[in-house]
Amino acid sequence: MSQYTFSGGIHPFDGKGLSKDKPVKEVLPKGLLVFPLSQHIGAPAKAVVAVGDSVKAGQLIAEANGFVSANIFSSVSGTVKAIEPHRVPTGAMVNSIVIENDGKYEEVSYPAPKAYEEMTGEEIVNAVRAAGVVGMGGAGFPTAVKLSPKNPEKIDYIIANCVECEPYLTSDYRRMMENPELVIDGLKCVLKVFPRARGIIAIEDNKPDAVEKMKSLTANESSIEVYSLKTKYPQGGERQLIYACTKRAINSKMLPADAGCIVDNCETLVAINRAVKENKPTFQRIVTITGDAINDPRNFLVRMGSSFNELISEAGGLKSEPEQIVSGGPMMGFSVLETDVPVTKTSSAMLFLLRDDALHAEETACINCGRCVEVCPSRLIPSQLATYGEHENYEKFNQLFGSECIECGSCSYVCPAKRQLAQAIKGMKRLAAAKAKEEAKGGDK
Amino acid sequence: MAEEKKLLNVSSNPHVRDRITTRTIMLLVFLALLPATGYGVYHFGLYSLAVVLVTTGSAVIWEFIWTKCMKKKSTIEDLSAAVTGLLLALNMPPRIPIWICVLGSFFAIIVVKNLFGGLGQNFMNPALGARCFLLISFAGKMADFAYDSVSGATYLANLKNGSSFDASAMVWGNEMGTIGETSVIAIVIGACILLAFGIIDLTIPGTYILTFVVFWCLFGGHGADPGYLTAELAGGGLMLGAFFMATDYVTSPITTKGRIVYGIILGVLTGVFRVFSSGAEGVSYAIIVSNLLVPLIERATPPKCFGYVKPVKGGRA
Numbered sequence: 151m152s153q154y155t156f157s158g159g160i161h162p163f164d165g166k167g168l169s170k171d172k173p174v175k176e177v178l179p180k181g182l183l184v185f186p187l188s189q190h191i192g193a194p195a196k197a198v199v200a201v202g203d204s205v206k207a208g209q210l211i212a213e214a215n216g217f218v219s220a221n222i223f224s225s226v227s228g229t230v231k232a233i234e235p236h237r238v239p240t241g242a243m244v245n246s247i248v249i250e251n252d253g254k255y256e257e258v259s260y261p262a263p264k265a266y267e268e269m270t271g272e273e274i275v276n277a278v279r280a281a282g283v284v285g286m287g288g289a290g291f292p293t294a295v296k297l298s299p300k301n302p303e304k305i306d307y308i309i310a311n312c313v314e315c316e317p318y319l320t321s322d323y324r325r326m327m328e329n330p331e332l333v334i335d336g337l338k339c340v341l342k343v344f345p346r347a348r349g350i351i352a353i354e355d356n357k358p359d360a361v362e363k364m365k366s367l368t369a370n371e372s373s374i375e376v377y378s379l380k381t382k383y384p385q386g387g388e389r390q391l392i393y394a395c396t397k398r399a400i401n402s403k404m405l406p407a408d409a410g411c412i413v414d415n416c417e418t419l420v421a422i423n424r425a426v427k428e429n430k431p432t433f434q435r436i437v438t439i440t441g442d443a444i445n446d447p448r449n450f451l452v453r454m455g456s457s458f459n460e461l462i463s464e465a466g467g468l469k470s471e472p473e474q475i476v477s478g479g480p481m482m483g484f485s486v487l488e489t490d491v492p493v494t495k496t497s498s499a500m501l502f503l504l505r506d507d508a509l510h511a512e513e514t515a516c517i518n519c520g521r522c523v524e525v526c527p528s529r530l531i532p533s534q535l536a537t538y539g540e541h542e543n544y545e546k547f548n549q550l551f552g553s554e555c556i557e558c559g560s561c562s563y564v565c566p567a568k569r570q571l572a573q574a575i576k577g578m579k580r581l582a583a584a585k586a587k588e589e590a591k592g593g594d595k
Numbered sequence: 596m597a598e599e600k601k602l603l604n605v606s607s608n609p610h611v612r613d614r615i616t617t618r619t620i621m622l623l624v625f626l627a628l629l630p631a632t633g634y635g636v637y638h639f640g641l642y643s644l645a646v647v648l649v650t651t652g653s654a655v656i657w658e659f660i661w662t663k664c665m666k667k668k669s670t671i672e673d674l675s676a677a678v679t680g681l682l683l684a685l686n687m688p689p690r691i692p693i694w695i696c697v698l699g700s701f702f703a704i705i706v707v708k709n710l711f712g713g714l715g716q717n718f719m720n721p722a723l724g725a726r727c728f729l730l731i732s733f734a735g736k737m738a739d740f741a742y743d744s745v746s747g748a749t750y751l752a753n754l755k756n757g758s759s760f761d762a763s764a765m766v767w768g769n770e771m772g773t774i775g776e777t778s779v780i781a782i783v784i785g786a787c788i789l790l791a792f793g794i795i796d797l798t799i800p801g802t803y804i805l806t807f808v809v810f811w812c813l814f815g816g817h818g819a820d821p822g823y824l825t826a827e828l829a830g831g832g833l834m835l836g837a838f839f840m841a842t843d844y845v846t847s848p849i850t851t852k853g854r855i856v857y858g859i860i861l862g863v864l865t866g867v868f869r870v871f872s873s874g875a876e877g878v879s880y881a882i883i884v885s886n887l888l889v890p891l892i893e894r895a896t897p898p899k900c901f902g903y904v905k906p907v908k909g910g911r912a
Contacts, residue, residue, distance in 0.1 A: 160613075162611055162613070163611070241605070317611070389901065389902060393901075399901055399902040399903075400902045401900060401901065401902030401903065401904060402902075404902065404904075473604055474603075474604055474606075474610050475603055476610050480608075480609060480610045480611045481608060481609045481610075481611070482608050482609070483608060483610065484608070485603070485604065485605040485606055485607075485610065486603065486605075487603060487605060488603070501610075503610065503611075506604050506606070506610065507610065507611050507612035508604075508606040508607075508609075508610055508612065509604050509606070511612050514616075514617050514673060514714075515617075515713060515714045515715040515716070516715045517617055517620075517675075517714060517715045517844045517845055518715060518844045518845050518847075518849055519620065519844040520844065520849045520850070523849050523850055523851075523898075527901065528900055528901045529898055529899065529900055529901045530898060530900055531849055531850065531898055533849065534849070549897075550897070550898065551898070551900035551903075554900040554901065554902070557608070559608045559609030560609075562608075562609050562612070563609050563611065563612055563613055564613050564615070565612075565613075566613075566615045566616050566617045566619065566620055567616075567617050567715075568612065568616070570607065572607065572608065572609065573606075573607035573608075576607065
């Protein structure tokens with residue numbers, strides 16, 4: 151049993167067996183490629199190409215528009231066909247650059263990188279910024295911003311989030327099995343920015359082979375340790391992960407850096423490594439296409455901007471009509487409105503479920519059983535918060551720390567009355583945040 | 596013309612759910628009560644089976660009638676009415692007249708539960724509320740524990756007034772009492788089922804029993820004498836109450852902190868009622884009074900979120 155864990159959490163059916171043992175297959179896009187200008191947290195990028203321009207793979211097509219923003223690069227060679235709103239996996243319509251693939255995959259020639267050994271921390275961060283690296287686990291926070299904390303000397307740990315606690319997802323696992331050195335090298339790049347910090351590679355103990363592999367590869371690295379964490383959702387949640395690894399607890403108003411930590415996802419570290427060592431932007435990522443409605447669930451190495459429709463046919467198509475299609479994992483992913491959406495920097499998976507549990511869940515009265523309290527990783531009372539949410543009772547909602555909810559969905563998962571707890575709390579969180587903002591504004595006058 | 600697009604189901608996360616439902620929970624509680632029920636019927640005879648069947652059955656029927664009258668969807672499928680009915684039956688003396696059973700389940704289901712909003716809204720345990728109503732209304736019949744040729748005072752009452760009692764018979768259940776409360780063994784078997792399936796945990800029963808033991812050792816007048824203590828724990832409704840009624844979700848606090856406070860209050864109240872009142876028993880009243888205190892307990896034990904930081908004291912004192 152692993153000693154590293156947090157209190158609360160759940161053990162849903164993990165479904166990883168569907169795809170975990172099949173090697174990653176590279177697929178090349180056939181149709182149009184779509185690059186949303188906003189695939190990260192922060193200001194949307196600004197297009198630097200115009201309709202009709204010809205572009206190459208690895209060419210900058212949109213640049214960061216502010217400090218918290220990120221560059222976007224083409225993943226193929228071809229012609230810019232349009233810049234227009236397009237549906238993205240989260241369901242929104244986002245202004246996007248549409249590129250027609252010429253099928254040649256010509257790549258730009260990148261400036262020769264500086265010798266890694268001679269790079270300073272600042273140069274590493276700049277390389278990461280230039281390559282448009284964002285958190286690829288799902289949040290999409292610009293990595294360069296993360297690597298520029300207020301007090302860099304106070305960073306004690308760089309945590310590689312290789313937990314992959316979402317059921318069904320296996321892309322990080324495949325990455326660790328097939329290119330573990332890229333993950334480790336990425337971590338080393340970050341450690342170079344924070345020389346006095348220690349690196350922790352955090353993996354759930356349901357992936358013992360990945361733990362072993364990482365342990366043997368880092369045996370000679372004095373500043374890197376591999377932690378095998380207890381398998382429990384949401385172990386990969388940033389606050390839960392930091393707590394499990396360091397026993398330091400942070401709340402919603404704090405940053406990981408306040409606990410002396412920086413957390414980067416597995417795939418993000420690979421992107422960091424590529425940016426630093428090769429001066430190349432990342433225009434590919436591993437995506438899991440899985441679920442019981444897919445004929446051949448597996449992982450693909452995909453060019454960003456590819457349509458998920460192409461991946462569905464690569465995965466052997468649909469066995470039968472799925473009731474639910476999710477972008478991301480089943481716990482925190484988004485229901486998709488259509489499958490003709492592009493793979494973005496934060497697309498880790500698309501999940502095709504024959505049965506939509508939420509659709510069949512008939513809501514009954516809350517019996518105050520406390521299961522939601524037991525599993526809440528933020529130690530809240532979801533049943534009461536959801537009720538206050540439904541009543542829009544701001545005072546009570548804030549009093550019970552509603553804004554500390556991490557939206558992991560564990561409460562809805564366990565609720566025997568099938569209440570939409572997470573949904574109600576999420577909605578109220580947005581309202582409460584907007585209200586607080588408004589009140590702060592009013593106070594300034 | 597645009598071809599007709601197939602619409603996908605869209606909902607908020609999470610997209611998977613645990614299989615457990617309220618009905619599963621109620622079913623498990625019902626099953627966990629069966630060892631005690633079975634022992635009661637075996638011990639007290641066939642008439643007590645009639646009491647169990649009528650009380651449980653009429654509780655379900657009252658629930659059905661209520662939903663019909665209120666033009667609501669029937670809620671008997673969630674089995675909560677059946678559990679309430681069975682719990683009430685187990686709190687009945689073995690020779691109670693059948694009409695009292697029907698009246699008791701009416702009070703439990705209609706008055707305590709549904710008039711206050713139905714499942715999840717009642718402020719006290721419906722079965723215990725009904726029991727206390729019956730105790731007050733029909734004191735003689737509710738306190739008459741005679742069966743077969745056995746009559747007189749319960750061992751628990753004997754213990755209180757200094758007469759003889761048989762602690763081992765009290766553990767096995769070979770004594771007078773309500774239908775379901777006599778056999779500690781049968782109750783604990785049921786409790787183990789609830790614990791094994793995670794329906795309850797030991798927080799409430801544990802703190803309740805521990806507090807009671809401490810209270811009794813201090814004020815019971817017999818110190819920590821194991822014979823007296825065993826009899827005191829095995830007698831009356833303490834075990835049934837601690838594992839099956841104090842743990843009622845609806846009428847107990849939701850946080851662990853609150854549950855501990857609740858358990859302590861239960862233990863103290865039971866001790867006070869048993870040691871200082873004129874009667875020998877006090878579990879039902881202790882639980883009901885504690886039920887009423889739950890809102891206060893919850894107010895006094897607010898949760899602290901993960902990563903809670905004490906607010907820095909500002910200018911205002």
